[in-house]
Amino acid sequence: MKIRDFPSTLDFAIRNLNKENRNDTNSFEFNFNENMQKAINYIKKIVLEQYGTLKISETELNQLISKNYAKIIDESYQNTDIHSLTMKYIAAKYIDSHRNEIPQLFKEIEEKRLIYSPREIYTDDFHQNILLCLLSLKHDFTMYTENMAIPNRPILDEILNFVKQYGEKLGFKKYCDRYANQKAYPPALKRACISYAYYTIFKLEGIDETKLSSKSPILKYKKRYSIKEYTSKYLEILEKVFKEELISSILSMFTQLNNLGEIEPHINVHNQKMKKIALPGLQYFSDTVNDDQKYPRIEKLLTREELNHLDIDTLLRMNSFYNNRFAKVIDTYSKALFILANCPSTTTILDGQSISIDSFPKDILDTLLLKYETLILPIKTYYAETQMKINEIIINQTSDLAKINFNSLDNGKQQVVLDILDLTKPIKKIWKREFETYFNKKLPNTENDLANNISLVNTLYNPIFLSYQFKNNALKAEYAYMFYISEREKSKSLNYGVVLSNDLKGNTLLLASDGDLNLPNRLHINKRDFTEFILAYTKQPLVRIYEGFDDFFVGNTYISTQLLLPHARQHKKYLRDLRNGKLKDKNDNISKITDSNQNLVDHLEFCIDSSKFMKSHKVTVNSVDKKGNPIQVQKQPIRYIDLTTGIIYSLTEQGKLVSQNGIFFGESEGR
Amino acid sequence: MNKEVFKYKLTNKKYNECIDILRKDIINILEKKIKEKDTFFSYTTTMDLYNKSKxxxxEKDVKIAYRLYLLDIMDEIDEYMLDEMMQIYHELQEKTN
Incomplete structure (x- = not known):
């Protein structure tokens, strides 16, 4: 592991904190009163639940903090890696659409497998079948290329090249000739490719029955149906499992956020904004907020029954949204808990004596935040490296588990057990005693032992790392699925993609998507990470552009997505009545469509019914009617941006991409 | 790499653009090295580059490809990224010369 020396790590930590707070001083903003109070209330709650009293010792308290964090880590594992499940689902859908061609292929490949040996001479037929089979598994396959190290890159090239010409059903021989080139693809590589193909196919088809539990529904269907029928049954089961996972994950995150008191403030902000922009009928109420029962009740909108009615893409959208909210909350709590753990009199605070900013002078607070941030940097690198090692083990199917231990969880998932010594040893070696000397001087009353501090920050950082990873994966899965739908179901009017904003010039992207929900899902993602994903998934850096982002600026109010919820019946009726001038309630006399909120109302109606237009974003195109006469029709534009160059393209009626004038970002000076 | 452009961007604190320039250059150098031994190779992602380099x-070049990929997946501040990119670029140049 590459560790920087202590002074430069400290320097980066300062820059990082300054950047977070958008200032150039060394005084770091941390909403002390609000965040600490939240953390203290939370701890009080768990202490009371555990001991029935707040009078506990420091040791008991510290144990409780770490134990509770372990609980959050487990909770994060419950969220499941939605990304791999999405890719599997897309693959199954893809296979299902090609199922007439598949049974014969599976049969042939199975026969070949029986006689397969490393010295096997590959025949053209065999290659063709492998290629076609892998083609069917394109989406599942790219999951591995995106997520993990891939030993079989040439095959991926073959598939993607082949896909280009698939419609013409040509090119088998040409590809196989190239594949037979010993120099380009040595036998070892071919073996890896083919064993990988088997692995993927058998996993998907369920041939490897030894790995299935006797109660597995897959086994039931496999016995009862032929392979052809099986693929569609498989899809049915997978969809059910997938939906169930998504719903459980959303509900578990929402419940946790609600327990932490993180939902209420968002409802208040949402309600205030709606009143401000003359759309008071779009408010919500909850057990704790707004007792006006004419508004939809949050708790009723987020139930298993309600969510069951939603499509997979809508659930994916909600999942990435709540993952992001969850990650942010955990991030704040971790900082607050670190400060508390470094506070010499935590138990006094818990004992009812109020906490105020005076208990922590600003310079002490700043130094504590700096200490936290300094330790986060090497831990981040360690986690990224470990993640990479795990990926390699998974893709190469190696038994080399050196230095990485897995712990089996009750839900059948594998949890990685990290050895804290792997982390502390190299840091201690490079930083020597500099860390302790620096912080002993600045924080004489707190414990500054390097090993103990690393151990604490590691515990606090683990759920943050996981939740952000889940959020990023969920967001990628959402995009991949939307991409799949837009490829397959061209008639559907979709609005998703990257937002053309100034963020795009930096290193983050804002992704947004509309759907069957109250507001769009708008989340940031690392630009380089997302570009890599798009390149692996679609093999070109083109990303769809989200239209109508500006609709959410009403006057000087930006309507952000405070809560992402299914459409409420009352809201739909309210918007309909508002549009038709039929609002009956006297209290609704402040509701009106104005110049400033008109685009927003249009956009919200589009979210409810995608056959409607966002009027501000329609374009007129030339087309022909049924009789062949030229007519002009109005359409929602479809545009793309090249993430590497910033060039914007629009999709023509003929399905061609035409570059528009101008580049959104990119190198201009001196080039 | 156009050093004048890079210098201009660096003095104007356009760190993100500096990172992009260095990143492209590092990728180009590694891609060129791989192509010397495998003419079929073409660059798609840094993860792929790392795998091929293995x-x-x-070993030194593999480590560089590894660090490049790590930087892509780590969400770091621009200053940190730039510093790391410059170190990688420097090591690669030293080796090439």
Missing amino acids: EILS
Whole structure:
């Protein structure tokens, strides 16, 4: 592991904190009163639940903090890696659409497998079948290329090249000739490719029955149906499992956020904004907020029954949204808990004596935040490296588990057990005693032992790392699925993609998507990470552009997505009545469509019914009617941006991409 | 790399653009090295580059490809990224010369 020396790590930590707070001083903003109070209330709650009293010792308290964090880590594992499940689902859908061609292929490949040996001479037929089979598994396959190290890159090239010409059903021989080139693809590589193909196919088809539990529904269907029928049954089961996972994950995150008191403030902000922009009928109420029962009740909108009615893409959208909210909350709590753990009199605070900013002078607070941030940097690198090692083990199917231990969880998932010594040893070696000397001087009353501090920050950082990873994966899965739908179901009017904003010039992207929900899902993602994903998934850096982002600026109010919820019946009726001038309630006399909120109302109606237009974003195109006469029709534009160059393209009626004038970002000076 | 452009961007604190320039250059150098041994190779992602480099390149180059990929997946501040990129670029140049 590459560790920087202590002074430069400290320097980066300062820059990082300054950047977070958008200032150039060394005084770091941390909403002390609000965040600490939240953390203290939370701890009080768990202490009371555990001991029935707040009078506990420091040791008991510290144990409780770490134990509770372990609980959050487990909770994060419950969220499941939605990304791999999405890719599997897309693959199954893809296979299902090609199922007439598949049974014969599976049969042939199975026969070949029986006689397969490393010295096997590959025949053209065999290659063709492998290629076609892998083609069917394109989406599942790219999951591995995106997520993990891939030993079989040439095959991926073959598939993607082949896909280009698939419609013409040509090119088998040409590809196989190239594949037979010993120099380009040595036998070892071919073996890896083919064993990988088997692995993927058998996993998907369920041939490897030894790995299935006797109660597995897959086994039931496999016995009862032929392979052809099986693929569609498989899809049915997978969809059910997938939906169930998504719903459980959303509900578990929402419940946790609600327990932490993180939902209420968002409802208040949402309600205030709606009143401000003359759309008071779009408010919500909850057990704790707004007792006006004419508004939809949050708790009723987020139930298993309600969510069951939603499509997979809508659930994916909600999942990435709540993952992001969850990650942010955990991030704040971790900082607050670190400060508390470094506070010499935590138990006094818990004992009812109020906490105020005076208990922590600003310079002490700043130094504590700096200490936290300094330790986060090497831990981040360690986690990224470990993640990479795990990926390699998974893709190469190696038994080399050196230095990485897995712990089996009750839900059948594998949890990685990290050895804290792997982390502390190299840091201690490079930083020597500099860390302790620096912080002993600045924080004489707190414990500054390097090993103990690393151990604490590691515990606090683990759920943050996981939740952000889940959020990023969920967001990628959402995009991949939307991409799949837009490829397959061209008639559907979709609005998703990257937002053309100034963020795009930096290193983050804002992704947004509309759907069957109250507001769009708008989340940031690392630009380089997302570009890599798009390149692996679609093999070109083109990303769809989200239209109508500006609709959410009403006057000087930006309507952000405070809560992402299914459409409420009352809201739909309210918007309909508002549009038709039929609002009956006297209290609704402040509701009106104005110049400033008109685009927003249009956009919200589009979210409810995608056959409607966002009027501000329609374009007129030339087309022909049924009789062949030229007519002009109005359409929602479809545009793309090249993430590497910033060039914007629009999709023509003929399905061609035409570059528009101008580049959104990119190198201009001196080039 | 156009050093004048890079210098201009660096003095104007356009760190993100500096990172992009260095990143492209590092990728180009590694891609060129791989192509010397495998003419079929073409660059798609840094992860792919790292994997290919494991098969073909020297241990030092593999480490560079590894660090490049790590930087892509780590969400770091621009200053940190730039510093790391410059170190990688420097090591690569030293080796090439």
